[in-house]
Amino acid sequence: MPVSAPTPVPHLPTAGAAEPARADDAGHRSSAGNRQALDDVVRLAAIVCNTPAAGLALVERDRFRFKARVGLDVASVARQHALSEHALREPDRLLLVEDIAGDARFDGFPIRLGGRRARFYAGRAVCDTAGHALGALCVYDVRPRGLDPSQQEGLGILARQAQRLLELDRHARERQRELSEHRSMARTLEHRATHDSLTGLLNRDALAQLRADPAALARLQAAPYCLMLLDIDHFKQVNDRHGHLIGDRALREVALTVAGTIRDTDVAVRFGGEEFLVVLPATALANAAEIAERIRHNVATSVLPFRLTLSAGVAAGDPERDRPEEVFARADQALYRAKAGGRDRVVADDTLRLND
Ligand SMILES: Nc1nc2c(ncn2[C@@H]2O[C@H](COP(=O)(O)OP(=O)(O)OP(=O)(O)O)[C@@H](O)[C@H]2O)c(=O)[nH]1
Numbered sequence: 001m002p003v004s005a006p007t008p009v010p011h012l013p014t015a016g017a018a019e020p021a022r023a024d025d026a027g028h029r030s031s032a033g034n035r036q037a038l039d040d041v042v043r044l045a046a047i048v049c050n051t052p053a054a055g056l057a058l059v060e061r062d063r064f065r066f067k068a069r070v071g072l073d074v075a076s077v078a079r080q081h082a083l084s085e086h087a088l089r090e091p092d093r094l095l096l097v098e099d100i101a102g103d104a105r106f107d108g109f110p111i112r113l114g115g116r117r118a119r120f121y122a123g124r125a126v127c128d129t130a131g132h133a134l135g136a137l138c139v140y141d142v143r144p145r146g147l148d149p150s151q152q153e154g155l156g157i158l159a160r161q162a163q164r165l166l167e168l169d170r171h172a173r174e175r176q177r178e179l180s181e182h183r184s185m186a187r188t189l190e191h192r193a194t195h196d197s198l199t200g201l202l203n204r205d206a207l208a209q210l211r212a213d214p215a216a217l218a219r220l221q222a223a224p225y226c227l228m229l230l231d232i233d234h235f236k237q238v239n240d241r242h243g244h245l246i247g248d249r250a251l252r253e254v255a256l257t258v259a260g261t262i263r264d265t266d267v268a269v270r271f272g273g274e275e276f277l278v279v280l281p282a283t284a285l286a287n288a289a290e291i292a293e294r295i296r297h298n299v300a301t302s303v304l305p306f307r308l309t310l311s312a313g314v315a316a317g318d319p320e321r322d323r324p325e326e327v328f329a330r331a332d333q334a335l336y337r338a339k340a341g342g343r344d345r346v347v348a349d350d351t352l353r354l355n356d
Pocket residue numbers: 198231232233234235236237239243244245246247248251272273274339343
């Protein structure tokens with residue numbers, strides 16, 4: 001069979017696919033660099049074999065989808081009509097069909113090049129490392145013809161290169177997946193380390209981290225700022241009368257109420273067993289006391305099967321003048337007065353005004 005005269009190889013990418021090319025959706029996603037390298041392999045196949053068209057067709061369910069192509073009018077072919085299906089059956093050999101029209105097995109072969117039916121096909125299977133066929137590297141022409149031995153060898157070499165590139169793609173995808181698993185694991189661990197598992201609020205370690213970070217501390221202490229301490233009343237009795245599970249439910253209910261009442265810029269911490277600390281940046285004492293009162297009211301009217309109340313102490317701080325420990329001590333003192341005054345109430349620290 002004579003080898004045809006040189007046919008110009010069109011430039012990539014080829015326009016006019018019968019079906020939009022979606023090879024990257026086929027689980028064969030490539031990096032931009034690898035995509036270019038696969039395009040190069042396909043173009044080189046056309047140059048080596050001196051054909052106007054070439055493609056890397058990968059199996060995607062019941063179709064072959066062209067991962068890279070040059071000179072072809074279609075983006076995919078049904079497997080039942082694809083010559084590459086025959087190439088896969090003998091992956092160690094080149095499938096050479098010198099005249100497609102002359103072979104009844106290939107009736108209905110749909111590949112077209114620049115509007116003309118393909119008459120010549122040569123394809124070499126591309127397999128994964130386990131030997132499973134992934135698809136085929138193929139060349140096409142509009143005239144019946146053949147390939148000389150060096151062209152056949154060249155197509156085989158390029159099929160191996162395509163296989164290497166697809167393997168690199170797979171490794172890159174696996175690394176990407178591992179990386180995203182590690183990131184998600186790190187996020188989970190970080191969340192566990194900084195949040196109370198029962199209520200979902202921040203824990204004391206998280207508060208310590210915020211205090212150790214100058215930028216975060218400055219945000220929390222934006223003047224005037226307040227500290228609020230909330231402590232459930234007679235919580236021991238709740239546990240004793242209703243059991244620890246109901247006690248836990250009550251804690252979650254209070255945490256939800258706190259989280260749902262404060263602003264996004266406020267920070268709520270489960271500070272002890274049944275004690276919560278809220279930092280309210282840029283909040284005046286009267287406003288913080290109002291928020292505490294709202295929390296107290298919402299908890300007292302919550303949907304628990306018994307009446308639950310809490311006491312709150314609120315104190316204001318000035319970052320220029322007060323150390324956080326001093327503000328905390330004043331909020332704690334106010335909480336003590338709320339408990340001593342009969343519980344189910346909010347007490348705002350007034351020592352600052354007295355001292356001023
Ligand atoms: N169910 C449950 N109970 C907890 C948890 N953490 C702490 N507690 C309980 O909270 C109760 C706190 O009791 P106390 O410190 O005596 O205070 P109280 O009964 O609330 O009394 P006052 O604060 O004086 O009103 C204890 O019984 C703890 O066992 C928890 O995670 N779940």
